[in-house]
Amino acid sequence: MNSSLALDLEKTSRTANGGIVVLLGLFALAGNFISFYFHFGTVAFLLLVLLNTYWRHFQSSHTLLANFGFLAQFRYLAESVGPEFRQYLFSSDTEERPFNRNERAEVYRKSKGIDSSSAFGTLLSYDPEEAKIRHSFYPTDKQRLEKFDVAVGAARGLETTYHINRPIMISAMSYGALGENTVRSLARGAKLAGIPMNTGEGGYPKYHLMENCDLIFQLGTAKFGVRNEEGYLDDQKLADLAAKDQIKMIEIKLSQGAKPGKGGLLPKEKITKEIAELRGVPQDKDVLSPAHHLECVDAKTTVEFLARVQKVGGLPTGMKFCLGRDDEFRELVQEMKRQKTLPDFITVDGGEGGTGAAPKSFMDDLGMPLFEALPLVHQILSEEGVRAQIVLFASGKLISPGKQIKAMSLGADVAYSARGFLLSLGCIQALQCNKNSCPVGITTHEPHLQKGLNIEDKSKRVANYVDALHHEFDELLAATGAASASSLTTKNIYFSNANQSVAANN
Ligand SMILES: Cc1cc2nc3c(=O)[nH]c(=O)nc-3n(C[C@H](O)[C@H](O)[C@H](O)COP(=O)(O)O)c2cc1C
Structure with a gap:
C-alpha cells in the first residue's frame, strides 16, 4: 500500500472513531430535548463506542482493530463473504477450484437428467499440458x-x-x-x-x-x-x-x-x-x-x-x-x-x-x-x-x-x-x-x-x-x-x- 493511501486510512479511521463519539452525544441530546425515540440511536452508538474502545485499547489479537478501530471490521466482513461473492458474481465459469462452475454444472445436469449438450464450441482454452x-x-x-x-x-x-x-x-x-x-x-x-x-x-x-x-x-x-x-x-x-x-x-x-x-x-x-x-x-x-x-x-x-x-x-x-x-x-x-x-x-x-x-x-x-x-x-x-x-x-x-x-x-x-x-x-x-x-x-x-x-x-x-x-x-x-x-x-x-x-x- 502506498503512503498516501495509508495516510488516508489513518485519517478516515480517526474521523470515524471521533465521529461515533460525536454522534453518541448528538443522539443523547436529541433524545433528551426532541424525542425519546432518539435514544435508540444513543444506545446503539453507546454500544459501538464501548466496543470500539475495547478493540482499540484492550485487545491485542487483531492488529487492524487495535490500530484503526471499528472500520477494520468491514475488512473482516468483506474477507468472510469474499468467497461467496467471488463464486456467484466475479469468478468466470472456468476459473474456480477445485471444480469450476462449468464442471459442477455438468454434474448437476447429469444428476437431474437434463440434456447436457452445449452450443457454439468449447469454453476451454487450449491447454498444451493436458492429455x-x-x-x-x-x-x-x-x-x-x-x-x-x-x-x-x-x-x-x-x-x-x-x-x-x-x-x-x-x-x-x-x-x-x-x-x-x-x-x-x-x-x-x-x-x-x-x-x-x-x-x-x-x-x-x-x-x-x-x-x-x-x-x-x-x-x-x-x-x-x-x-x-x-x-x-x-x-x-x-x-x-x-x-x-x-x-x-x-x-x-x-x-x-x-x-x-x-x-x-x-x-x-x-x-x-x-x-x-x-x-x-x-x-x-x-x-x-x-x-x-x-x-x-x-x-x-x-x-x-x-x-x-x-x-x-x-x-x-x-x-x-x-x-x-x-x-x-x-x-x-x-x-x-x-x-x-x-x-x-x-x-x-x-x-x-x-x-x-x-x-x-x-x-x-x-x-x-x-x-x-x-x-x-x-x-x-x-x-x-x-x-x-x-x-x-x-x-x-x-x-x-x-x-x-x-x-x-x-x-x-x-x-x-x-x-x-x-x-x-x-x-x-x-x-x-x-x-x-x-x-x-x-x-x-x-x-x-x-x-x-x-x-x-x-x-x-x-x-x-x-x-x-x-x-x-x-x-x-x-x-x-x-x-x-x-x-x-x-x-x-x-x-x-x-x-x-x-x-x-x-
Ligand atoms: C468428504 C470426503 C471424505 C473422504 N474420506 C475418505 C476416507 O475416509 N478414506 C479415503 O481413503 N479417502 C477419503 N476421501 C478421498 C476420496 O475417497 C478420494 O480418494 C479423493 O477425493 C479423490 O476423488 P475425487 O477427486 O473424485 O474426490 C474423502 C474425500 C472427501 C471429499
Whole structure:
C-alpha cells in the first residue's frame, strides 16, 4: 500500500472513531430535548463506542482493530463473504477450484437428467499440458462395444470374485466426514445404479448397510470398526463384518492423495455420540488416525498384513495409496512376488484428491498427481509381470467421462469418484467439509442442515449421474474406435511434447 493511501486510512479511521463519539452525544441530546425515540440511536452508538474502545485499547489479537478501530471490521466482513461473492458474481465459469462452475454444472445436469449438450464450441482454452482423447476415423458401432466387466479376485480364483459392470464407483468417504442422510442417499443411489460404494474409514458401516448396496469396506489406519483396544486389527471383528452379504471387497488404506503420509482427521466438532461409539473413540477430542497401519512398517510387514486380511476376510482385497516414491512401490511389488501375495486390486489416488479435513500443506505440497502416478504404477506392475493379476482403480477429479477414458488409457481399469458424487447430491463447493456447517447438509451432522437432503430424491440423482456418465463414456469410447474400455492404451490419448515421454513408456 502506498503512503498516501495509508495516510488516508489513518485519517478516515480517526474521523470515524471521533465521529461515533460525536454522534453518541448528538443522539443523547436529541433524545433528551426532541424525542425519546432518539435514544435508540444513543444506545446503539453507546454500544459501538464501548466496543470500539475495547478493540482499540484492550485487545491485542487483531492488529487492524487495535490500530484503526471499528472500520477494520468491514475488512473482516468483506474477507468472510469474499468467497461467496467471488463464486456467484466475479469468478468466470472456468476459473474456480477445485471444480469450476462449468464442471459442477455438468454434474448437476447429469444428476437431474437434463440434456447436457452445449452450443457454439468449447469454453476451454487450449491447454498444451493436458492429455486429449484421440478419436478414430472409424468409430466403433455402439452396439458392438463389449459390456463393461471387470472381475476383481478372478486372478486368485476366488469364489467371492466381484464383477464391476460400470466404469465408475463411489470412492471412500466415511460416515463422520459425511452425515447420515448423505451416506444413505449415496448408498441407495449406488444400489439403484448397480455400482459399489466404498465405506471410507469411518468404522462399522451402519447406514451403508441399511440401504443394501454392494460395499467395499475400507480398513483405514485406525481400523475403526475392526480394531482392538491397542489399535491393531481384531481378526474376529473383520471376519464378522466380511461375512455380511453386502460387503464385497476390502480396501486397505495406506494413504490418500489429499494427505499422504498422514492419517485421517475428524475434527471434534463433527463427532456425535453415535460416531464416537461406531469408531470407539472419545467425543471431545479431534480423532487422528495413525499415519500408517501399526502392523505395516516396511514392505515385508505390509505384504504380510495384506495376506492376513485376504485370509481373514475371504474377499477380494486390495490397497489404496497415493504414489510418493516409485522405488518404494517397486520394492513393495517385488516383496509381494516373494511372498506370493498379490492384492486383488490397487487404488491409485492422485495428489489432487479431496478430503473431509487435512492440513493445507499436505493437500498442496505432497502426493503425485493421478495422471503422473497412474502410468508409473501401471508400468512398474507390467515390468514386474503382475499387471494382469491386479485390477487398477483410479481416483482424482475423475468426474467426467472424458477424464475417466483418459485414466483408463493411462492404465486404470475402473474409475472412482468421491466429490463427483457429492456434486450429484447438490454440493455447492462451500469448502466447509471440516466444520459441520455444510450449508447443503452433506458433510454435517446438524439435523436442521440435513433436513433438506431428501434421501429418496437425492439417491435418484446419484443413479442419474451414473447412467449419464456411463452413456457418455460409451459414446467417447466408441469414438476412439476401441471395442472395450479394457483395450484402451496411451495410444488413445494425445500428449503435448512435454509429456511424450510418459506416453512412450507405456
Ligand atoms: C468428504 C470426503 C471424505 C473422504 N474420506 C475418505 C476416507 O475416509 N478414506 C479415503 O481413503 N479417502 C477419503 N476421501 C478421498 C476420496 O475417497 C478420494 O480418494 C479423493 O477425493 C479423490 O476423488 P475425487 O477427486 O473424485 O474426490 C474423502 C474425500 C472427501 C471429499
